Amino acid sequence: MGISRNIKVLTTAAELRAESARLLALGGASQALVPTMGALHEGHAALARTAVEENDLVVATIFVNPLQFGEAADLDRYPRTLDADLALLAEQGVQLAFVPELEEIYPGGEPLVRVTSGPLGDAWEGASRPGHFDGALTVVAKLLHYGLPGQGQAAYRAYFGQKDAQQLALVRRMVADLNFPVEIVGVPTVRSADGLALSSRNRFLSGEERTAALVLSRALRLLESRADAHELLDLESARAMVESEPLVELDYFDVVDPLTLKPLAGNQRDAPFRGGGLALIAGRVGPVRLIDNVPLSS
Numbered sequence: 001m002g003i004s005r006n007i008k009v010l011t012t013a014a015e016l017r018a019e020s021a022r023l024l025a026l027g028g029a030s031q032a033l034v035p036t037m038g039a040l041h042e043g044h045a046a047l048a049r050t051a052v053e054e055n056d057l058v059v060a061t062i063f064v065n066p067l068q069f070g071e072a073a074d075l076d077r078y079p080r081t082l083d084a085d086l087a088l089l090a091e092q093g094v095q096l097a098f099v100p101e102l103e104e105i106y107p108g109g110e111p112l113v114r115v116t117s118g119p120l121g122d123a124w125e126g127a128s129r130p131g132h133f134d135g136a137l138t139v140v141a142k143l144l145h146y147g148l149p150g151q152g153q154a155a156y157r158a159y160f161g162q163k164d165a166q167q168l169a170l171v172r173r174m175v176a177d178l179n180f181p182v183e184i185v186g187v188p189t190v191r192s193a194d195g196l197a198l199s200s201r202n203r204f205l206s207g208e209e210r211t212a213a214l215v216l217s218r219a220l221r222l223l224e225s226r227a228d229a230h231e232l233l234d235l236e237s238a239r240a241m242v243e244s245e246p247l248v249e250l251d252y253f254d255v256v257d258p259l260t261l262k263p264l265a266g267n268q269r270d271a272p273f274r275g276g277g278l279a280l281i282a283g284r285v286g287p288v289r290l291i292d293n294v295p296l297s298s
Helices: 013-024 042-054 072-077 082-092 132-146 165-177 200-204 207-228 235-243
Strands: 008-010 030-036 057-062 096-098 155-161 183-187 248-256 276-285 288-297
Touching: 008 013, 013 057, 013 096, 013 132, 030 042, 030 132, 042 057, 042 082, 042 155, 042 183, 057 082, 132 165, 155 165, 165 183, 165 276, 200 288, 207 235, 207 248, 207 276, 207 288, 235 248
Parallel strands: 008 096, 030 057, 030 155, 057 096, 155 183
Antiparallel strands: 248 276, 276 288
């Protein structure tokens, strides 16, 4: 087909709609959206590569969304690495990068009406970061609209990382509950060789803190191995392993239903594991709050 693999940077929704329509008219049958906040790493590269492999036209967005930050200091500290981000996306074959200014996304200032995450967003990360998921869903809804192909022009997919499992579950529910014409694709978590889940926050860890943070993925792997062997999950012993690391302050660690995010019932936790589940963990390591998860199956 005739769509070029050279990346083009767009800053307005009107430009994005016009350029995607033009490129799809060259023969594309599918369009993908890869929403990001920049500070891209190999995990984002995996999202982009998967989207490129499965679609004719791929749009990646780079927008640091202020609605997702509880404190202005956290927003200011978020890394901005636009040149490196664009180079990474181009290397994966992404054709369009949507890099809007704040006024393009929120032309009247902070929106008076937002998408709310409801009960699904109140627990876990939502309990620790009130309002975070409302802000995330609001901008994702807008970006999904911006990236929507012309009617009947192409299949439409959006790609999100499994590492942000609660966000992925919320986006899927939003799309289903509000009838968005898009398929949501989850991409497995990318990890360093030592097991640490890749995150833009990892750069703020000292060497000692990074070593301590590995207990999070070790605890998840322990539950995964027990689930695979149809053994008792014994969450308490896995939790004790994390709590024994002095540099890690555990926030939560539990096994939940992947769709509802509710903790598994007692008979699913206290008997040999059979079925499906999602192990969630979050903790603070030095100044950095890290999250991770692993799907469990048998």
